[in-house]
Amino acid sequence: MHGADESAGPIHLSKSGESLMSRRVVLSVIAGGPVLGGAGAFTLVHAQNQPPxxxxxxxxxxxxxxxxxxxxxxxxxxxxxxxxxxxxxxxxxxxxxxxxxxxxxxxxxxxxxxxxxxxxxxxxxxxxxxxxxxxxxxxxxxxxxxxxxxxxxxxxxxxxxxxxxxxx
Missing domain, CATH: 2.60.40.10 (Immunoglobulins)
Structure with a gap:
């Protein structure tokens, strides 16, 4: 069975009660940050270069x-x-x-x-x-x-x- 619960990996709780994300989620967030940041920068530059x-x-x-x-x-x-x-x-x-x-x-x-x-x-x-x-x-x-x-x-x-x- 493959579902959303399995694909994201487990979320673990530490002894202090804080949640820990699976490595796959952390890597996805780290990899996605620059992509989204780059898209935002492109949008900003594109908007500034539009003719009136x-x-x-x-x-x-x-x-x-x-x-x-x-x-x-x-x-x-x-x-x-x-x-x-x-x-x-x-x-x-x-x-x-x-x-x-x-x-x-x-x-x-x-x-x-x-x-x-x-x-x-x-x-x-x-x-x-x-x-x-x-x-x-x-x-x-x-x-x-x-x-x-x-x-x-x-x-x-x-x-x-x-x-x-x-x-x-």
Missing amino acids: ALTHSTAHYIAPEGARSGSLTFTTDVTASSGLKSVKVLAWPANSTFAKKGLTAKDMAAVESAVCKPSGGDTEQCTYKVAVTGADDSPRGRWHVAVLVTAKNGDTTLNTKAADFTVA
């Missing part, structure tokens, strides 16, 4: 009407293990030259920044809000919001279509 990540990105567009200005509000959660250096935001029409040639980090260098506030752990909630006037001059149709995130360690993430909205 965007989640929960949304864009909310309100068209101007009469004398009232409209607005564009973009929010996203950004996680960067080394912390955030900058979050750049650009709204662009889906039928623009960026759609043909592609948007690059260089294109994002001079655009406006979002305001970010810590929201727990390595994550910050970033918001970009701009007033919209003269929507008659803006191309109608679908627009995208591009985001360039730069972490304090220099890692970057460019998401050219983090969120969408429509100008009617």
Whole structure:
């Protein structure tokens, strides 16, 4: 009969009442310690080497009407293990030259920044809000919001279509 009771070996009590583990259990614990420690170190290093990540990105567009200005509000959660250096935001029409040639980090260098506030752990909630006037001059149709995130360690993430909205 082979069962859990036999495979682990007996646990003996010493004269003082302390338990003594079998040699097999002790050796397993000793051998497993460095393996688990190494896995933990790998996980820590792996987490520190991740590029910044965007989640929960949304864009909310309100068209101007009469004398009232409209607005564009973009929010996203950004996680960067080394912390955030900058979050750049650009709204662009889906039928623009960026759609043909592609948007690059260089294109994002001079655009406006979002305001970010810590929201727990390595994550910050970033918001970009701009007033919209003269929507008659803006191309109608679908627009995208591009985001360039730069972490304090220099890692970057460019998401050219983090969120969408429509100008009617």
